Amino acid sequence: MSNDPGKPMSKTTIYDVKVMFGDCDPAGIVFFPNFSKWMDASSLDFFVQCGILPWRELRKTTGIIGTPLLEIHTKFMRPATYGDLIHVHTSVETWNAKTFVQKHIVKKGDEILCEGRETRAFCIHPEGGRLQAIPVPDFIKDKCC
């Protein structure tokens, strides 16, 4: 059931973040775009944990420059504050022809703080041209599952 929403089509990795004072806003809680920053860091960390080379290396052999974002969708349930240790649980929910959806569940202990989905595409950047999405390479899918 490859399209069963919510069912991961991949391994799940965990990325830890210690919330800093400077991550918080005048309400004393995490300024929400920081959750997007941490999901982005966990997205990259997911591929590294699955054994994919960092983009700056991968580019040399495959031309792939990374996985630019097409869309994000995040629900915020509970706030966090400085000193909190939080965990981003990341997996791939769907592999499409030229895009994929990564799901991030951000937890503090057993509580879910927020949940986000990012739609991304593997891209190459041809000399003199524009960024171009390519089909998700099989060797990458294989390493992630």
Added chain:
Amino acid sequence: MSNDPGKPMSKTTIYDVKVMFGDCDPAGIVFFPNFSKWMDASSLDFFVQCGILPWRELRKTTGIIGTPLLEIHTKFMRPATYGDLIHVHTSVETWNAKTFVQKHIVKKGDEILCEGRETRAFCIHPEGGRLQAIPVPDFIKDKCC
């Protein structure tokens, strides 16, 4: 047709941003969570332009502490880089009983860079209690339309 998606139920305001070097990432383009930061700034600016007092003033007479975010949904079409002058066009798309949806269209000249929707609620913070969403006050709706 109050629920016709996309049709603004309010004035539209414009918030200008000059992209800084430090807003950009190793790909040389705006790091995407900054678009969320700018939409958030434009959300607050919208209410100020409509004649609502800043939260720190409004709180004294109404108890309202602001409009915490429940959900964001953003589509990214084109990148921007440092030196670019961009404009966030902000309106309220839907007024619900206890929430509202703000729509932000980010443009550079005539080009749309990204488009986002934020679901927010007006909240009060009772002494010793937790944040609590309240029905959108009529005097606020009136000023925004």
Added chain:
Amino acid sequence: MSNDPGKPMSKTTIYDVKVMFGDCDPAGIVFFPNFSKWMDASSLDFFVQCGILPWRELRKTTGIIGTPLLEIHTKFMRPATYGDLIHVHTSVETWNAKTFVQKHIVKKGDEILCEGRETRAFCIHPEGGRLQAIPVPDFIKDKCC
């Protein structure tokens, strides 16, 4: 020799940071104000590791609201990039009557990336008044040494 510059007048703590993609700029290296953010986080972490309560607790019994910054001075020797694990070594270099100087050495492995000094003051915020620096409390100095 309490004023021998560079000689710590306190314990030394270490604060770890994993550099994220979003911490880096178009040159592919850490955008320098992030080093200030991390020194600030390490400054607070220093007091917590020394057994001082977080500011939001300390305020209740002592009125102290934190240690606002008066001055920073940082030298940058080497860059870092995303994926790097770096360590902020923090100590108090000088205790003055109403201020103190915290020193932060940021390392990657054995390499020093940058070195910064922050001048701070313990402050209280009297009802209806302005922030006010107070002499560094003895019980705090005692715990830090």
Added chain:
Amino acid sequence: MSNDPGKPMSKTTIYDVKVMFGDCDPAGIVFFPNFSKWMDASSLDFFVQCGILPWRELRKTTGIIGTPLLEIHTKFMRPATYGDLIHVHTSVETWNAKTFVQKHIVKKGDEILCEGRETRAFCIHPEGGRLQAIPVPDFIKDKCC
């Protein structure tokens, strides 16, 4: 008296910043590293206002990749908060053989909020080599004075 400290050796430019909610910390005031970000933006803006091409253009004809930071030194006098409009007054205080010192005075109305000095060097990045500081080019000094 080229080394008279404080006397500008150049034009003075002004860079405006509208403080956003997300620029502020749990104390409700600007999180201090943002002042460094704005001085950095004003540093680049200074050269653009003086008629120097943006780094990404300048690189093509001169090899210059920008003006990396060697040192910053900032004094904080007064805080600012969201909604404030502030102005960064920027000039070159000293031209040295291979470095220069830029001075930034950040004002809100007539009040000085903070004052910072940045030591920078014009750098090239030879193919396969490391960043390398070069003497400040005369055509740049000429345009800035």
